[in-house]
Amino acid sequence: MLRHTPFHPRTAALMEAQQWRRWSGFLVASAYEMSHEREYHAIRSSAALFDVSPLKKYSVSGRDASRLLDRIVTRNVAACQPCQVLYTPWCDSRGKVVDDGTLHRLGEDHYRLTSAEPNLSWLHDNARGMRTTIEDVSDSIAALSLQGPLARAILEHAAQRDFKTLKYFRLTNASIGGASIVISRTGYTGDLGYEVWIDAADALPVWDALMDAGEPYGITPAGMLALDIARIEAGLILLDVDYVSARKALIPAQLSSPFELSLGWTVKLDKGSFNGAHALREEQAKAPEWMLVGLEIEWPSFERVFESLGLAPRLSATASRVSVPVYADGRQVGYATSSTWSPLLKRFIALAHLEAPFVSPGRSVEFEITVEHRRHRANAKVRTLPFYDPERKRA
Amino acid sequence: MTMNGSRTRYDAIVIGGGHNGLVCAAYLARGGKKVLVCEKRHLVGGAAVTEEIHKGFKFSEFSYVVSLLRPEIIRELELPRHGLHILPLESTVTPMPNGNYLAAWGDHDESQRELYRHSPLDAERYDDFGIMMHHMAHAVKPILAMLPPDPTSLSPRELLALARFGGHLRSLGEARFYALHKLMTMSSADYLDEWFETDVLKATKSASGIIGTFLGPRSPGSAYVLLHHYMGEIDGAFRAWGFQKGGTGGVSEAIAGAARAFGAEVKLEAPVTNVIVKNGRAVGVAVGQGDEYYADVVVSGLDPKRTFLGLVEEKALPGDFLTSIRRFKARGSSGKVNLALSELPRFTCMEPENIARWGGVHIPAARYLRGAVSVSPTLEYVEIAYDDAKHGAFSRRPYMDVVIPSMIDPSMAPPGQHVMSIFCQYAPFNITGGWDDAKREAFGDAVINALAVFAPNIKQAIIARQVLTPADIERVTGLTEGNIFQGELALDQLFFLRPAAGYAKYRSPIDRLYQCGSGTHPGGGIMGASGRLAALTMLRDWPA
Numbered sequence: 060m061l062r063h064t065p066f067h068p069r070t071a072a073l074m075e076a077q078q079w080r081r082w083s084g085f086l087v088a089s090a091y092e093m094s095h096e097r098e099y100h101a102i103r104s105s106a107a108l109f110d111v112s113p114l115k116k117y118s119v120s121g122r123d124a125s126r127l128l129d130r131i132v133t134r135n136v137a138a139c140q141p142c143q144v145l146y147t148p149w150c151d152s153r154g155k156v157v158d159d160g161t162l163h164r165l166g167e168d169h170y171r172l173t174s175a176e177p178n179l180s181w182l183h184d185n186a187r188g189m190r191t192t193i194e195d196v197s198d199s200i201a202a203l204s205l206q207g208p209l210a211r212a213i214l215e216h217a218a219q220r221d222f223k224t225l226k227y228f229r230l231t232n233a234s235i236g237g238a239s240i241v242i243s244r245t246g247y248t249g250d251l252g253y254e255v256w257i258d259a260a261d262a263l264p265v266w267d268a269l270m271d272a273g274e275p276y277g278i279t280p281a282g283m284l285a286l287d288i289a290r291i292e293a294g295l296i297l298l299d300v301d302y303v304s305a306r307k308a309l310i311p312a313q314l315s316s317p318f319e320l321s322l323g324w325t326v327k328l329d330k331g332s333f334n335g336a337h338a339l340r341e342e343q344a345k346a347p348e349w350m351l352v353g354l355e356i357e358w359p360s361f362e363r364v365f366e367s368l369g370l371a372p373r374l375s376a377t378a379s380r381v382s383v384p385v386y387a388d389g390r391q392v393g394y395a396t397s398s399t400w401s402p403l404l405k406r407f408i409a410l411a412h413l414e415a416p417f418v419s420p421g422r423s424v425e426f427e428i429t430v431e432h433r434r435h436r437a438n439a440k441v442r443t444l445p446f447y448d449p450e451r452k453r454a
Numbered sequence: 455m456t457m458n459g460s461r462t463r464y465d466a467i468v469i470g471g472g473h474n475g476l477v478c479a480a481y482l483a484r485g486g487k488k489v490l491v492c493e494k495r496h497l498v499g500g501a502a503v504t505e506e507i508h509k510g511f512k513f514s515e516f517s518y519v520v521s522l523l524r525p526e527i528i529r530e531l532e533l534p535r536h537g538l539h540i541l542p543l544e545s546t547v548t549p550m551p552n553g554n555y556l557a558a559w560g561d562h563d564e565s566q567r568e569l570y571r572h573s574p575l576d577a578e579r580y581d582d583f584g585i586m587m588h589h590m591a592h593a594v595k596p597i598l599a600m601l602p603p604d605p606t607s608l609s610p611r612e613l614l615a616l617a618r619f620g621g622h623l624r625s626l627g628e629a630r631f632y633a634l635h636k637l638m639t640m641s642s643a644d645y646l647d648e649w650f651e652t653d654v655l656k657a658t659k660s661a662s663g664i665i666g667t668f669l670g671p672r673s674p675g676s677a678y679v680l681l682h683h684y685m686g687e688i689d690g691a692f693r694a695w696g697f698q699k700g701g702t703g704g705v706s707e708a709i710a711g712a713a714r715a716f717g718a719e720v721k722l723e724a725p726v727t728n729v730i731v732k733n734g735r736a737v738g739v740a741v742g743q744g745d746e747y748y749a750d751v752v753v754s755g756l757d758p759k760r761t762f763l764g765l766v767e768e769k770a771l772p773g774d775f776l777t778s779i780r781r782f783k784a785r786g787s788s789g790k791v792n793l794a795l796s797e798l799p800r801f802t803c804m805e806p807e808n809i810a811r812w813g814g815v816h817i818p819a820a821r822y823l824r825g826a827v828s829v830s831p832t833l834e835y836v837e838i839a840y841d842d843a844k845h846g847a848f849s850r851r852p853y854m855d856v857v858i859p860s861m862i863d864p865s866m867a868p869p870g871q872h873v874m875s876i877f878c879q880y881a882p883f884n885i886t887g888g889w890d891d892a893k894r895e896a897f898g899d900a901v902i903n904a905l906a907v908f909a910p911n912i913k914q915a916i917i918a919r920q921v922l923t924p925a926d927i928e929r930v931t932g933l934t935e936g937n938i939f940q941g942e943l944a945l946d947q948l949f950f951l952r953p954a955a956g957y958a959k960y961r962s963p964i965d966r967l968y969q970c971g972s973g974t975h976p977g978g979g980i981m982g983a984s985g986r987l988a989a990l991t992m993l994r995d996w997p998a
Contacts, residue, residue, distance in 0.1 A: 093561035094544075097544070097824070100542065103539065104541060104699050104863060209865075275869030275870035276869055277864035369625070371592055371689075371690075373691055374691045400691070404534045405525070405528050405529065405533075405692060405694070406529075
């Protein structure tokens with residue numbers, strides 16, 4: 060049976076359409092309402108509240124905590140200030156990505172690492188001989204994500220304090236609904252947003268306080284269908300959808316390096332030795348063979364395929380996680396792993412892995428579409444990521 | 455920018471910064487032209503504006519929803535980049551006189567179950583009706599992006615265009631072609647009578663067909679507008695039907711942003727007093743206190759009457775054209791009441807115990823307030839509302855389309871408070887004795903009273919109210935007789951007859967004077983198609 064998150068009594072009461080899905084063995088909402096569209100628009104127009112408790116969370120503390128984490132992740136942990144958060148992937152010794160997540164420096168010698176998959180043994184195996192305490196806090200810490208242009212106003216109202224000075228990828232302690240919490244200015248939507256880290260025992264009072272404070276601002280509990288669209292617009296990748304963990308890859312073709320996922324900016328080769336550094340140094344020297352890019356499927360071309368069959372164009376309102384071939388020069392040159400109609404941008408967009416010669420922005424390629432059981436190709440153009448990057452995200 | 459320190463010179467001058475004028479300007483600028491837009495008000499948008507009439511409360515003063523804004527315009531002008539953000543408006547609830555209600559939800563199954571409560575037969579026919587309307591809309595929709603062909607011309611280009619048009623209609627097949635003919639000629643009430651038995655359903659659907667026209671649901675020719683809604687659904691994948699974040703002014707601002715990004719200049723508080731015509735050719739405009747601007751071409755986004763009877767000397771125009779323009783019907787028939795509210799209205803019919811009494815499905819509190827409430831309880835109600843107007847009075851109990859924008863976008867009002875937009879019909883421009891302050895307030899009272907029948911707490915919730923009669927709409931926006939479409943969308947004023955036979959292709963009897971407003975094909979709503987087609991025509995014609 061699937062497990063319930065600490066917010067389940069509240070989320071279950073809101074669920075109108077019984078649209079649940081599983082996430083790391085937990086039951087989470089796909090959409091509370093009959094359609095996810097309003098939940099999506101809340102992310103971009105007011106504020107959406109997500110239960111992200113199923114994230115894996117690890118507490119890493121002790122004198123060697125920084126040293127351990129610097130050995131594991133590609134970014135420079137030593138340069139991370141207390142109350143700062145880093146987004147980072149981590150690699151195996153071949154320089155292939157194992158997982159990605161956020162690293163929160165809670166204190167001088169205390170960090171919290173979030174990830175999609177279990178990483179406890181990965182942390183332990185790398186910590187041999189180091190003075191660190193590693194704890195899986197996935198169950199003891201509940202998490203909410205409040206995302207959207209009014210997220211700050213709602214938090215300020217709920218916590219009765221100012222969050223103007225809380226910068227992008229920084230965190231702070233606060234109190235909401237009588238509970239002590241940590242608030243980080245992070246999220247998975249590419250918008251102004253915050254994640255709230257809560258002792259599981261305090262989950263419901265914090266949910267209630269946020270919902271009460273948010274009501275006049277249009278706070279909208281939202282599910283994974285809405286989140287999936289927003290994260291594609293933000294150009295954010297998802298493990299098991301856009302790439303396979305190096306720990307699970309069955310054949311070399313399933314492996315991805317950070318460079319191939321267009322995460323080269325997270326690889327700090329000058330910081331000293333870390334897992335995969337040698338391989339990554341070599342790869343950087345000869346340039347990656349693949350890159351993750353944005354694609355925009357050109358609507359007139361998409362529409363023409365339907366018109367030729369006497370149909371009006373039709374496109375699912377939800378994001379697709381089906382891998383789609385991408386062609387150029389008469390052959391397949393890559394594949395898109397996530398695609399969606401962007402209700403905000405009014406564009407049909409995708410995240411695609413293309414061979415290096417085809418990745419320059421503006422490059423024309425073809426995107427496979429299936430209409431009336433037959434395969435067709437629509438024109439698409441390579442775009443830089445993210446598709447959507449509002450100023451308020453960092454402001 | 456001045457040349458030789460004297461007159462400012464442009465490639466094109468657009469008169470009026472309404473949404474079509476701005477679309478036209480954006481396309482001309484995108485085509486490399488140096489463009490000036492002259493807007494008489496302190497903000498762009500014409501009838502698509504957002505104003506803070508009462509502090510903290512933003513009103514989409516006139517036009518309040520985005521319906522058929524063309525996908526190609528959104529795409530080609532990159533409007534989302536300039537702030538276009540259309541939020542879904544999902545449901546319509548119609549309160550009934552006996553306390554029951556009819557709801558149409560965003561979800562098909564929910565809507566079908568709701569209609570089944572009223573009539574199991576209608577619930578099933580509704581899908582058949584939808585499929586037939588979809589087919590017709592699909593066949594007719596290309597007209598929106600088409601230059602109207604001249605049916606009297608024998609030139610190859612015109613014949614080809616006519617043939618293509620005929621081809622679209624033939625693609626319908628025989629049965630649907632006849633259905634289309636009926637749709638084009640019947641009254642919406644008669645047309646819906648052929649399909650449905652539920653009066654409140656017919657009342658609500660036919661009401662959407664009489665918006666902005668001086669017709670009642672039983673007037674022949676009112677059925678065709680039903681098609682407009684289904685044309686919107688053809689673009690359904692594009693999801694461009696709804697409520698603009700920040701109000702409809704946001705659409706205008708986005709288009710203006712695109713126009714500026716392409717290099718167009720927008721002058722505010724620059725009312726054009728006349729088009730300067732030399733040797734039968736438009737060469738510029740005179741603005742406000744005597745400034746003059748010159749350009750190769752001039753295009754007016756104002757309605758045909760205002761353009762040709764107001765900005766051009768009569769002697770510059772042929773007599774038959776003048777007659778056509780004078781006869782062009784712009785009978786304003788609708789008004790607007792905008793409210794600032796301290797609390798949400800509570801419609802009695804949607805109280806949980808009332809829903810239960812009528813066997814309706816429980817819905818989460820306030821869900822219906824994110825959609826429209828249509829005050830169209832019976833066909834008779836709407837027809838009687840029209841009867842009042844026929845005889846020179848405003849409707850004592852008007853048809854109303856009510857939305858609460860702050861429920862869709864909380865930034866429209868201070869936290870916890872709300873704005874309400876009430877589109878009301880009928881309020882004839884030519885009311886007996888003319889509009890004055892007393893009549894305006896009496897009309898506002900009639901609207902509030904008619905609404906209070908269904909939402910009794912509305913009166914105590916009002917913090918401020920703005921009542922706009924057709925006379926006010928004309929005074930503020932310049933729309934002749936306050937007609938929201940710049941001239942009725944009646945069959946005798948559409949396609950190659952909009953606004954006048956022989957001048958439906960955005961040109962005019964004056965060389966290099968064009969028209970781009972909603973008074974030209976296809977017109978109507980925040981669509982932008984007129985502005986785009988006008989600009990494309992001008993760029994094709996461009997003087998060497």
